[in-house]
Amino acid sequence: MSKKRIIAVSMVLAMLLTGCGSTAATANGTEEAKVEQVGQDTTSAAEEKSSDGEVITLTWLNHYAEAGKQAWVQSVKEQFEAKYDNVVLNIETVDADSHKTILQTKLASDDAPTIFDLSSNADLQVYNEAGYLADLSDFECLANVDAGLLKEGQVDGKQVGIPIELSGYGIFYNVDMFNEYGLEEPTTLSELKNVCETLKANGITPFATPFAEAWAFSCYPRVLYDAVCWNNDGAFWEKLADRSLKFADCEDFKKQMQTVWDFHEYWGEDAFGTSWDSAQQIMANGEAAMIAHGSWAVDGITSYNPDINLGVFPMPVSEDPSECRMIKEPGQQLVLFNYQDERIMEAARNLYNLIYSQDCMRVYAEEAHQMPSVPGDYNILPALAEIVNYPAELSFSEAGLKRNDPEHEDVLFETMMNAYTGSTFDVNELVDALDTAFDNIKK
Amino acid sequence: MRKIRISSLLYILLMLLAICIFIMPVALAVLTSFKSKPELAKSILSLPATWNLDNYKGAVERSDFLNSLKNTVAVVAPSVVIIVLCSSMSGYTVARHSRDSRALRLLDKVYLASLMIPFQILMIPVYKIYKSLHLLNTLHGMIFMLVGTSIAYSSFLYVGFVKGIPHEIEESAYMDGCSEFRCFWLITFPLLKAISATVAALHTMWLWNDFNIAVILLQKENVRTITIKQFYFFGKYTADYGMAFAAAILSMIPVVACFMFMQKYIVNGIVVGAVKS
Incomplete structure (x- = not known):
């Protein structure tokens, strides 16, 4: 009996030692x-x-x-x-x-x-x-x-x-549709509102909104808050993560979050039920005229409609055209x-x-x-060429700046999506919820 | 009489509705496989403008379909044969002798426990072992792993089935001088036809569709199986659904044919194997 016990204990120890022997990277972290x-x-x-x-x-x-x-x-x-x-x-x-x-x-x-x-x-x-x-x-x-x-x-x-490579974030739009309705690239929020109204009056959905997927949703508020808050303070996300800065104290952030909501009437019918693939198809079909997204949208939309003529402009953030920024990210x-x-x-x-x-x-x-990432005279899609050649003084390069880690990012987008899903929106409730979530992570 | 007719009609209508619901995803997949990307963008439900085979041609080329089909068959067929042979013997042994052997009772529990370990936990040790044994990117290495991860469940199915076969048949064989091994092959194994067909059909389907093991063990292009090639149609931000569905339909054909061929045994085998007589 004692022999059996010794063998059993030895086996358990061997298994434990084998399991603990490697402290190397695990599969999921x-x-x-x-x-x-x-x-x-x-x-x-x-x-x-x-x-x-x-x-x-x-x-x-x-x-x-x-x-x-x-x-x-x-x-x-x-x-x-x-x-x-x-x-x-x-x-x-x-x-x-x-x-x-x-x-x-x-x-x-x-x-x-x-x-x-x-x-x-x-x-x-x-x-x-x-x-x-x-x-x-x-x-x-x-x-x-x-x-x-x-x-x-x-x-x-x-x-x-x-x-x-370089990625760009902005508003990608159907150039032919803009020309058809006599629209120009807006540089202020009121101009963007006028564009949306004209499109809506003509039965076109102003924005394709792939909000069913958190990563795709994130591009929409990002073209606002990154262009303003992060552009003005390179340590913006770092300060929020270490809680030396609160969302509730960021007037610019609150303003941009309110802007997101102010345009919600121009989102598609089922914004939070629309996938990224559907949004590309809606754009390719001409059902929607604009999408706030990353530069890969150009390749995606063009693959569904090779004849579509896409352009890009930075998201207007205020009534001052000089505050618009084309966002560029490595x-x-x-x-x-x-x-x-x-x-x-x-x-x-x-x-x-x-x-x-x-x-x-x-x-x-x-x-x-x-x-x-290597500059050169390449024959690239026109909308991508616009991003590459966009004036440096009107661009915001995120290279080298510290962004949110995945944990903070997940919480940020999840909280935002919850706030925008309802029929009403209160920016103060959103920033309070974000502060609570970030506080919880720090704890 | 009239009541019976109405209820029959309702039954037929309900069955037709059920058939439509079950066929819908397959029909959509077939339709999508014939559509161009612009057509897909317009409507998912509409019929393709022309029944062209461009997606099928593209899928065959991009996924090197014939080679990956060959690899899949080379991995699945021997694995299923080995699984049926080994697990039928192991299930028989556990079912017939566990009453007298503590080790076999423990083995039965170990089989059960091993079903609860997800492959993700084994991934790194398996990868290390395979690397040191030079089994990575080899089809026989893949067969070992598929067999090893399948034996427990299939043995579990056999145990239930064998317990339902009366002892007396084997006892009369022993009295005629048959050894236990001959008795198993000549008397018992033929009686296990239903459960063997079930195990074979289920494992053909599962191993054909395996992704988790293949993605870790088969990383070289020339040894990849069909399921691994499916991701060629899905980029980080883009997807080519037409080609993806065309490749999926092509890869479905052998396994669907196998399933249809063995369908009548599968249900029988599952029911008998699951109920202790």
């Missing part, structure tokens, strides 16, 4: 990533030896499922392998929803991809702290990238990520795993030089319909 992964088997994923020489294999984990982006990735692979005989670029494309899980599983299993993408500076900080990211500060390709965007990839003075960033092997770093450096070249970015701009 960047926060759990631990530094100790670095240095363990760091060459396995990136290196292979062939019998007749040494072949270096680099792995690029991405979530670029769109046909245009896949064409770009494929062209990078072909050009890279054609230029360097001893290097193989292995492409691993996964769906956007599983990307983070797979990345963290690989990192936790000592099978890190050589390059992968992260979406924000906050992510860079977490992965950099865990020791996963290589310093790219001396990479030659940095000279090709828009200097303003590079700030987003910097952590503790090091360049650990390089944005591949998009996905390519990061390099922190290999300790010079040969791999050299191969990766060559890959970065290729990716961030104008020739390569031309494919990204023209086939994937994106705004590349």
